[in-house]
Amino acid sequence: MDTSVVDATSVNVSSHLRRMAKTHPDRVAIYFPRYGVNPTGTTRYQTLTFRQLDLHSDAVAYGLARAGISAGDCVAVMVPPSLEFFSLVFGLFKAAVVPVLIDPGLGVRGIGRCLDDAKPVAFIGITKAQLARKLFGWGKSTIRLTVNVGYWRCFCDQTFSDFVSAMEPRKPFAAPAVTADDPAAIVFTSGSTGPAKGAVYTHGNFAAQLELLKTTFGIEPGEMDLCTFPLFALFAPALGMTCVIPDMDFTRPARIDPAKAFAQIQQFEITNLFGSPAVLRKLATAGSVPNKLMSLKRVISAGAAVPAQVIEAFSRLLPDTAEIFTPYGATEALPVACIGSREILTDTRYQTECGRGICVGRPLAGLEVRVIRISDESIPVWNDLLLLPQGEIGEIVVRGPVVTRIYRNRPEATTLAKIQDGDSFWHRMGDVGYFDESGRLWYCGRKSHRVITPTGTLFTEMIEGIFNAVPGVNRTALVGVQRNGVTYPVVCVEYKTPPRTANGVDEQLLRRAESFEMTREIQTFLAHPGFPVDIRHNSKIFREKLAAWADLKLGPKWQPSMPVITQVASTEGSG
Numbered sequence: 001m002d003t004s005v006v007d008a009t010s011v012n013v014s015s016h017l018r019r020m021a022k023t024h025p026d027r028v029a030i031y032f033p034r035y036g037v038n039p040t041g042t043t044r045y046q047t048l049t050f051r052q053l054d055l056h057s058d059a060v061a062y063g064l065a066r067a068g069i070s071a072g073d074c075v076a077v078m079v080p081p082s083l084e085f086f087s088l089v090f091g092l093f094k095a096a097v098v099p100v101l102i103d104p105g106l107g108v109r110g111i112g113r114c115l116d117d118a119k120p121v122a123f124i125g126i127t128k129a130q131l132a133r134k135l136f137g138w139g140k141s142t143i144r145l146t147v148n149v150g151y152w153r154c155f156c157d158q159t160f161s162d163f164v165s166a167m168e169p170r171k172p173f174a175a176p177a178v179t180a181d182d183p184a185a186i187v188f189t190s191g192s193t194g195p196a197k198g199a200v201y202t203h204g205n206f207a208a209q210l211e212l213l214k215t216t217f218g219i220e221p222g223e224m225d226l227c228t229f230p231l232f233a234l235f236a237p238a239l240g241m242t243c244v245i246p247d248m249d250f251t252r253p254a255r256i257d258p259a260k261a262f263a264q265i266q267q268f269e270i271t272n273l274f275g276s277p278a279v280l281r282k283l284a285t286a287g288s289v290p291n292k293l294m295s296l297k298r299v300i301s302a303g304a305a306v307p308a309q310v311i312e313a314f315s316r317l318l319p320d321t322a323e324i325f326t327p328y329g330a331t332e333a334l335p336v337a338c339i340g341s342r343e344i345l346t347d348t349r350y351q352t353e354c355g356r357g358i359c360v361g362r363p364l365a366g367l368e369v370r371v372i373r374i375s376d377e378s379i380p381v382w383n384d385l386l387l388l389p390q391g392e393i394g395e396i397v398v399r400g401p402v403v404t405r406i407y408r409n410r411p412e413a414t415t416l417a418k419i420q421d422g423d424s425f426w427h428r429m430g431d432v433g434y435f436d437e438s439g440r441l442w443y444c445g446r447k448s449h450r451v452i453t454p455t456g457t458l459f460t461e462m463i464e465g466i467f468n469a470v471p472g473v474n475r476t477a478l479v480g481v482q483r484n485g486v487t488y489p490v491v492c493v494e495y496k497t498p499p500r501t502a503n504g505v506d507e508q509l510l511r512r513a514e515s516f517e518m519t520r521e522i523q524t525f526l527a528h529p530g531f532p533v534d535i536r537h538n539s540k541i542f543r544e545k546l547a548a549w550a551d552l553k554l555g556p557k558w559q560p561s562m563p564v565i566t567q568v569a570s571t572e573g574s575g
Contacts, residue, residue: 010175010177010178011178011179011180011203011204011207012093012094012096012175012178012184012203013093013184013203013206013207013210013238014057014090014093014094014175016210016237016238016239016240017029017050017053017054017057017090017237017238018054018172020050020054020221020237020240021050021051021053021054021055024050024221024222024240025049025050025051026049026050026051027049027050027222027242028047028048028049028050028242029048029049029050029052029053029086029237029242029243030047030048030053030083030086030237030242030243030245031045031046031047031242031243031244031245031268032045032046032047032081032082032083032245033045033245033247033264034046036247036260037246037247037257037260037263037264038263039257039259039260039262039263040259040263043263043267046083048083048086048087050237053086053087053090053237054090054172056083056087056091056164057086057087057088057090057091057093057094057173058091058094058171058172058173059087059091059164059165060087060088060090060091060092060094060095060163060164061091061092061094061095061173061175062164062173063091063163063164064091064092064095064097065095065173067122067145067163069095069097069121069122069145070097071095071096071097071176071178071182072096072097072098072182072183073097073098073120073121073122074097074098074099074100074118074119074120074121074186075092075097075098075099075100075120075121075122075123075124076100076102076115076118076120076122076123076124076125076139076143077089077092077099077100077101077102077124077125078102078104078123078124078125078126078129079124079125079126079129079149080126080230080250081227081230081233081245081250082149082245084149084160085230086233086234086237086243087164088124088149088160089234090237093184093185094173094175095173095175095176096175096176096178096182098183098184098185098186099185099186100114100115100118100120100185100186100188100198101185101186101187101188101230101231102114102115102118102188102196103188103190103196103251103535103536104129104251105251105534105535105536106188106191106196106535108132108136110191110195110196111132111138112136112137112138113195113196114188114196114198115138115139116139117197117198117407117408117409117410118186118198118408118409119139119142119409120139120142120143121142121143121144121145122143122144122145122146122147123138123139123143123145123146123147124146124147124149124160124163125147125148125149126148126149126150127148127149127150127152127154130146130148130150130154130155130156131154131155133146134155145157145158146158147159147160147163148160178203179203179204180202180203180204180207181202181203181204182202182203183200183201183202184201184202184203184205184206185200185201185206186198186199186200186201186408187199187201187231187331188331189330189331189332190303190331190534190535190536190537190540191534192534192540192542193430193446193448193449193544194448197407197408197410197413198407198408198409198410199331199332199404199407199408200404200405200406200407200408201404202404202405204401205401205402205403205404207401208366208400208401208402209235209334209335209402210235210238210239212335212364212365212366212402213235213239213335214239215365216327216335216338216364216365217272217298217300217325218297218298219239219241219272220240221239221240221241222240222241222242223239223240223241223242223271223272223297224241224242224244224268224269224270224271224272224295225241225242225243225244225270225271225272225273225274226244226246226261226264226265226268226270226272226273226274227243227245227246227272227273227274228246228248228250228253228256228261228273228274228275228276228279229250229253229274229275229276229303229536229537230250232274232300233245233274236272241272242268244264244268244270246260246261246264247260247264248260248261251535252535252538253275253276253278253279253537253538254276254278254279254281254282254533254538254539255282256275256279256282256283258282258283258286258287259286261283262283262286262293265293265295265296266291266293266295269295270293270295270296271295271296271297271298272296272297272298272300273296273298273299273300274299274300274301274302275299275300275301276301276302276303276304276536276537276538276539277301277303277304277305277306277307277310277537277539278533278537278538278539279301279538280299280301280306280310280311280314280324281307281310281313283314283317284310284313284314284316284317285313292317292318292319293317293318293319293322294319296318296319296322297321297322298322298323298324298325299314299318299322299323299324299325300324300325300326300327301324301325301326302326302327302328302329302334302335303534303536303537303539303540304534304537304539304540304541305326305358305443305461306324306326307468307475308344308345308349308352311324311326311341311344311345311349312345315341315345323340323341323342324340324341325338325339325340325341326338326339326340326341326344326360326361327360327361328360328361328441328443329402330429330430330431332403332404332417332427333398333400333402333403333404333427333429334402335364335402336360336363336364336367336369336398336402336429337360337361337362337363337364337367337369337441338360338361338362338364339359339360339361339362339440340361343359343361344359348440352461352465353465353466353468353469354465354466354516355462355463355465355466355516355518355519356442356462356465357433357434357442357443357444357445357459357461357462357465358442358443358444358461358465359436359440359441359442359443360433360440360441360442360443361440361441362439362440362441363398363441366400366401367398367399367400367402367403368398368399368400369396369397369398369441370387370396370397370398370426371387371388371392371393371394371395371396371397371433371434371435372386372387372388372394372395372397373386373388373394373395374393374394374395374432374447374450375395376447378415378416379419379428380415380419380420381419381420381421382419382420382421382422382426388434390434390435390436390437391434391435391436391437392434393432393433393434393444393459394432394433394434395428395429395430395431395432395447396428396429396431396432396433396441396443397419397426397427397428397429398426398427398429399421399424399425399426399427403425403427404427405418405425406418416428417430430446430447430448431443431444431445431446431447432444432445432446432447432450432459443461444459444460444461444462445459445460445461445462446460446543449478449543451478451479451480451487451489452480452487453480453486453487453488453489453521454486455521458478458489458518458522460477460478460543462518463476463478463489463491463518463519463522464476464477464478464491466512466513466515466516466518466519467491467493467509467512467513467519469512470508470509470512471508472495472496472497472508473493473494473495473496473509474494474495474496475494475531475541476491476492476493476494477491477492477494477528477531477541477543477546478490478491478492478522478543479491479492479543479546479547479550480547481547481550481551481554481558482551483558483559483560484559488524488560489521489522489524490522490524490525490526490550490554491509491522491524491525491526492525492526492527492528492531492546492549492550493509493525493526493527493528494527494528494529494530494531495527506525509525510523510525524554524560526550526553526554528546528549531546532545532546
């Protein structure tokens with residue numbers, strides 16, 4: 001037996017595809033709506049079986065070898081979920097070539113910075129991405145091969161069809177051996193709290209993630225997956241699921257068309273749905289659904305905290321046997337902890353409304369999670385004196401097999417985010433939180449978003465949970481506004497509908513503030529027409545932008561006195 005060929009025992013994530021191709025060759029792996037979904041009529045789908053996906057990814061691997069791209073080289077991938085996307089990425093895995101996965105929503109400068117960090121030798125993308133690459137000079141110092149995933153070459157060396165056309169028929173690609181520590185992919189963060197950074201995933205990271213997802217959620221081969229987030233979609237074939245690609249703009253998940261999504265869920269009897277909180281909100285508030293989504297076994301939502309109201313509303317669409325899970329993690333470490341909708345709706349939501357933060361559940365098997373004292377400085381070496389007692393708010397750190405070790409060509413960021421502990425290391429999540437008496441982890445917000453006033457430190461998710469419970473409020477965001485070197489807390493408010501009077505909902509917010517000790521110093525509320533959010537999930541609030549907006553809205557003459565702020569803003573919105 002040629003052990004260089006990827007098999008089921010390999011640590012390479014593509015081995016799972018090879019196994020499915022052998023055991024269930026004719027099962028459909030990918031359904032792609034070529035001309036969009038017709039929710040009231042017939043939709044034409046292109047398909048790839050597991051055998052075909054295995055062969056197509058072999059063709060990609062051969063194409064890479066012919067082009068002189070070797071194991072460990074980086075290749076930028078800017079292709080939306082499609083048949084080509086899955087073939088391309090699994091082909092890169094097989095060849096032990098490292099795909100660089102970047103959100104197009106990062107913008108021209110953001111993408112350019114990511115490519116400068118990644119230093120790819122090739123760029124494979126759709127025509128729109130190739131035109132942008134040519135126009136803005138992305139990666140021109142390192143890229144030596146360009147492939148257009150389209151009908152024409154479009155300023156590229158090859159089309160994708162030419163790139164994969166000369167594979168050896170019926171001969172599996174002999175993949176180079178990889179170890180658990182070899183790089184498998186570079187996945188960039190969303191850039192919601194600073195420049196996007198490329199987390200280097202190893203083959204061992206991916207193998208651990210697959211096992212953790214399978215055991216945590218009980219995912220079984222043969223299930224049907226509708227994934228509205230491209231990176232998670234890659235796990236579906238590796239887990240033996242059939243992936244149904246939704247008809248949506250993946251850079252604008254909050255704009256998903258509920259009628260199309262519901263039609264696909266019901267047509268294919270989808271069992272697994274992954275979506276950001278914005279997707280769940282859009283589907284939950286879409287109005288009447290012809291029938292309950294009886295085929296769903298589970299819904300997984302991540303990328304930001306999921307409001308209990310959204311979980312409650314979406315739960316009404318599900319059978320009693322199904323549950324919504326909200327795993328906690330980050331691009332650099334996912335999943336870390338998890339909690340289900342039953343526990344949220346019967347217990348933790350009420351504590352969130354009283355300022356305890358958001359419960360993200362218990363750490364998952366094989367992961368160690370700790371809470372340490374808050375610091376904005378690097379921590380080179382672990383010391384047990386860093387640890388805080390149960391119940392005290394601090395910085396969340398984690399170590400385990402799903403945690404990435406470095407950022408690509410960002411040594412300063414790596415030093416700031418990692419703590420060496422012997423042969424292992426801890427990743428600083430950049431979040432603050434605490435453990436309760438039963439071992440559950442509570443998330444209190446981003447470390448960089450905490451508001452330090454003369455009377456103490458305020459944490460976003462704790463404060464916002466209190467005000468989000470006010471009827472008529474969609475969501476709130478705590479920010480700090482400085483005057484004469486002093487930081488004052490201000491709460492920006494996004495209403496469900498504009499209040500009828502300037503003193504309507506605002507008065508309820510004031511009364512709510514008086515009801516809790518931690519919010520009594522807050523008396524300034526600013527109505528905002530729609531919070532700025534991240535591109536990837538449309539859910540993470542850009543509080544830095546809101547802080548600048550609030551400062552401008554209040555004006556230079558706003559001089560609140562401490563410790564009590566007396567001004568209450570009108571409910572007039574402002575962009």
